[in-house]
Amino acid sequence: MEHATLTDREARLGADTLRMLAVDGVEQANSGHPGLPMGAADYAFPLWHNRLRFNPADPAWPDRDRFILSAGHGSMLLYGLLHLFGYDLPLTELERFRQWGSRTPGHPEYGVTPGVEVTTGPLGQGFANGVGMALATRMAADRFNDDLFSPIAHRVYALVSDGDLMEGISQEAASLAGHLKLGNLIYIYDDNRITIEGSTDLAFSEDVAGRFTACGWHVQKIDGHDFARIDAALAAAQEEEERPSLIIARTHIAQGSPGKHDSSSAHGSPLGAEEVAATRHNLNWPAEPFHVPTEVRDICARRRETLEEEYGRWQDGFRKWRRRNPERARLWDGMWRQKQPADLVQRLLAAVGDADGATRALSGKVIQAAAAAFPALVGGSADLEPSTNSWIKGSQGIAAGTYDGRNIHFGVREHAMAAMMNGMARYGCFIPFGATFLVFSDYCRPAIRLAALMEQQTIYLFTHDSLFVGEDGPTHQPVEQLSALRLIPNLAVFRPADGVETALAWTAALRRSTGPSALILTRQKLPSLAREPAFTPDMVLRGGYVLEAGGKQPDVILLASGSEVSLAVTAAASLREQQIAVRVVSVPSLETFQNQPASYLRKIIPPRVPRVAVEAGRGELWWRLLGVRGLFIGVENFGASAPAEVLAEKYGLTPSQVAERVIQHLRTRRKLFIA
Structure with a gap:
């Protein structure tokens, strides 16, 4: 698609609209984070207008570009964009920012606000979610694209902050993204150099560009308020297909505010009535709260028309692709709709029979039957596959340039593994599982909690489930982890006693589309249990x-x-x-x-x-x-x-x-x- 263009004046007007919507929303709520939206507006509006592919009338369009606001505290920026570009988010919802029952919660929540891809807020999670989405995109493209038409041709974008990059999970995810050469991943780092406590120099002085370059990323540095540099950087990032891209956009928090410019107080507090008035004057903005100029609405409407035309061309191409590829079309339907065989219970029970064994080994047998029943099932482990028995046999591992396998080497990266699973689940098409020892579920817990909050189908295999791990000692013997997992709302926890229960725990997890499941599995062998005649x-x-x-x-x-x-x-x-x-x-x-x-x-x-x-x-x-x-x-x-x-x-x-x-x-x- 040939990208759209904005004049500097149009870009400025759109950005100022986003700024003031954020200012007014936070001010009315008397709560929130105005600084980041004000600073990021200059690149966010051109990104959405010039480069992003989406259709507000079909927010679940499989070939849409994904946009993640990893810096979820800047939620009013995203709400402003969704409103301006025609999603089902009326201005009245922006006026109800952070209020009971509104579609504009304090941090973006999937399922609450149309167009929000993932629930973000805990910093670093969205960063890793995007890596999972980008990997899922490449995996889907290798399964479905042909020489004449590519039903999967989109990219994954995210806005990340200083806080995202300080969190260790971002390093894990960035390392794997570079290793896998996810060139369909484009992140804009809002380098405003301000956190809650003050300047980032207080605790953060690393060479971010050097760090990401070392991880195999394509890195650019720009002035985040220079419209020409912004669009040129986005164009270069889109042309780079072998490396994920990081655009380091030097911005100023609370841009446009005379008294709060580059101030930590603008990070998480309203500007205050006096400073709001000063900002309106500085931007030559009307006094009316939540003002959207007619010209901005027209600019966004014209862009939607162009996007709708492209959406129509995609639908036409997709119909032809289906006729040309009946087998792939059936696979598409099965994976995106996640169809389940009627005899799932019988298939999984047959995989274990009446065998004795460690439930981790019995689970490994069930995985093979589950993978045959569900082409959408993919997964891997945090460098523990020989111990967790989590390899899908007959399928290769995912590697840079080879994405049609079903086994993912996450490496020793439990934090990123769990968060990437959320991104893959939210992408659609795949049911992801991830495996590690139960004691390391602590590393996965923040992402598990978000999967439960988003009601996403992710499956965790936690093996080595008790002090019966033995000689490895208390560092590897879980005591409290099982109870801790059971306390997470909407997480289904199963600790099976033998092969029958292991097969049925997998059945429950595969059927459960409204939340995550955790299977707690033994290292040691267990006997097959005799049951009452009335057992079902x-x-x-x-x-x-x-x-x-x-x-x-x-x-x-x-x-x-x-x-x-x-x-x-x-x-x-x-x-x-x-x-x-x-x-x-x-x-x-x-x-x-x-x-x-x-x-x-x-x-x-x-x-x-x-x-x-x-x-x-x-x-x-x-x-x-x-x-x-x-x-x-x-x-x-x-x-x-x-x-x-x-x-x-x-x-x-x-x-x-x-x-x-x-x-x-x-x-x-x-x-x-x-x-």
């Missing part, structure tokens, strides 16, 4: 079910997850030898189980029956099921370096120790009842 797969999907009934009215109920289910089964057998009727309940997803209807919970856990939970981790979240007179057997301190069997003995997690603790608990309860 949907019981696992409800989060908890009766594994061994123990009669109609058991004396005690043992609840457990993961590797401790087989421990509970063995302990239960010992208790039955002492004439104690024991029901064993497997709870692969604690929060899913707790959210079942009360009638189901009463059926599985009858009232007034003593309850004991066993899990090799912290137990606070079990008490909702246990009640005040329940017992939790777990690990409330850090582990130690020793063989797994030694740790089991030292931490009271052998069958005989569990059985003895249950007997003592029942005796204590009887004494309390008699008293």
Whole structure:
């Protein structure tokens, strides 16, 4: 597409409109960040007008350019752009900035505001999201483009700030982007040299250009207020196809404000009525708040008309492409719509059969069946594939220039891996998974939280799930991580006990399109479990079910997850030898189980029956099921370096120790009842 042009006067008028919309929105809310939008407006308006490809009438158009405001605190800049260029964001919504129920929250949120690609705010996350999107773009292009038409021909743009580049996640993501030669990635670094505390010189003096050049990026430096330099830099970035681009735009925070220019106070506070008036005077701007000149509306309307024409040409080319490529068209539909086979449960269960094994290894078998059922499934690990069993067999790894594989080498970059997965999920077309050890889920947590907030389908494989990791010691033995993950709203956490539960945990994750899932998997081998004749797969999907009934009215109920289910089964057998009727309940997803209807919970856990939970981790979240007179057997301190069997003995997690603790608990309860 031949790019559009603006005269300097038109560019200035559009930029000043963005500036003052940001000023007025923040002032009316008495809250927000006016400084960045005011400084960035001079390059943001030409970028959107001259270079960006989109269609406000079809915000989900697959071949649109993606624009990410990684510096999410500058949200009024994005809201102004979306409004001016015709998205469903009326001026009244800008007037309700940061208010209850508005479509203009303090930081951009996907699903709230039309045209917002990802939820940003925590700095650095948007940077890494964009790398994930750019990788997904290249992967999709290699699958679908032919010699006559390219249904995937777009780029990924982002506005990043000093804070984004200070966060370590940006270095991880930038390194991988350069390594993979993602030349479809164009970032503008708003180099305004101001943070909340003052000048960036207080804590940031590195050679940013040198850093990104060393990572394999194409780097340019410009005056971010010079319209000719801005457009020339964007043109050069678009021509560069082998390297991601960073345009370092030297700007001035609160540009146009006589008293707040280059001031840290403009970063996160309203200008104040007096300074707003001074800014209007300085820009020769009308006193009317939220003023949009008719000329600016006309400029943007003409641009939309041109974009709509291109959109029509793409649709025509796409229709011809579909007729010419029926197999690719079917693949397109299957991946973008993420169609699911009706016999998914049967396929995944068949992959594991009744085999014993570590659930990480059993998960590796399920992945092969899942990949066959879902062409959209792609993923990798943080340099731990041999340990996490996360390779899709029969497919190659992603490498620079070769993007049609399904296996991603993320390297030792857990922060970037999880955030890139969010970008890939938001891109569409792919269901991404990422694997590492459970103890390193702490590195992934900010991105997991955002996936849950955005309701994105990402799948995390966390292996080496307890102190039974053994000799690696407490640095690698998760104790609190399982509970920490369960606390994240809208994250489905599964800790399967054998192959059947592993297959069904994958089933739940693949079916769950409204949020992320985490599969918590063992390093050590586990036995295949025997189940009641009435067992059906949907019981696992409800989060908890009766594994061994123990009669109609058991004396005690043992609840457990993961590797401790087989421990509970063995302990239960010992208790039955002492004439104690024991029901064993497997709870692969604690929060899913707790959210079942009360009638189901009463059926599985009858009232007034003593309850004991066993899990090799912290137990606070079990008490909702246990009640005040329940017992939790777990690990409330850090582990130690020793063989797994030694740790089991030292931490009271052998069958005989569990059985003895249950007997003592029942005796204590009887004494309390008699008293």
